[in-house]
Amino acid sequence: MNATLARVKTKQVYQFLKETINNTALYYYIGLMRINPTKTGFQWNDGTNLTSGEAQWWENSPVDAGNEICVQMGHGGQPYKWNDLPCDTRLLYICERHADIIVNGSFDKVVSSTYNSYTMLDVMYKMCFDAAPYKVEASARMLDESLPYRFNVITTVVQPHFFRIKLERVDIYSGWSPSEIKISWKAYFNTAVQIY
Template sequence: MSFDRARANCQKLQADLVHIDNADENTFLTNHLSTLKGISFWIGLTDADREGDFKWVDDNSRISFSDWSPSQPDNGGNKEDCTHIYAKWDYKWNDLNCLTPVKYICEEKKDEKKKQNINRIKTSKNFLKLIKESFKYVLCFSLKPNCVNYTN
């Protein structure tokens, strides 16, 4: 699915493409993506507005953390404006043509009104519930009744 279609699907779920804030969140995601069937997953990072100026689509902020594959981003063919996590490159980030059909990860931010510290992560094939307590994470798959604890 293209980047824009993936984002639209996330928004239908009251979410957005995932915004990776730090190394711990990135490690959490890549550890669990490696258990799924899929080679490539869109994340919510793009430089479509200005080449080389990568921003998160959910809040238009610039990146403060990144996990690019060596020699990336490279804007191959002057057509790579969207970012995906690429399994073949050890789950590192790569820029890619936004029209390329790949899987995607959605993130529903915590509900500030309810004061809950809960994030929900959705992929095109799985639904994950992520509860963050400092360095402790709990991952729940909708297709499975149990949760997997992850502590960094």
């Protein structure tokens, strides 16, 4: 899902999670882990160290125990405070992910298939990305919509510069003559991607 355990690094995120948990008597893993056996040896899952201004520990936490590596937040015990515990404890989890960037495109192409009801096509984005999208959706239709041709489009490969699709006619089971179709696509990126 292109997500990570939540990093509770600001008062706004902490307040949002308190409102989201909203008095449920449940505990949730967050994206904080012990990296050394001291009480201050905790690090977020993005590699940054926990600061004293971010910490929301239970009273008498964290415990200086060797097996209490993971961190949870919940409403029970001391509401919305953090506690360190063994990572094999069965809990729910709170995840975060960046908002998606959706890039759209389309093009017209003459396609055919000699023997099969499908053909494979490489689709160039015609723009530069520094990373591949985590998902691409595509559809195809005849430019002449009076024709009965119907297509199923399956994305098989996704790369930073192109994606590959299996374009399959669903109205026949054999090859077809050259036909002009429109392929439309959406590529989904997280907000960390750079578009050039």
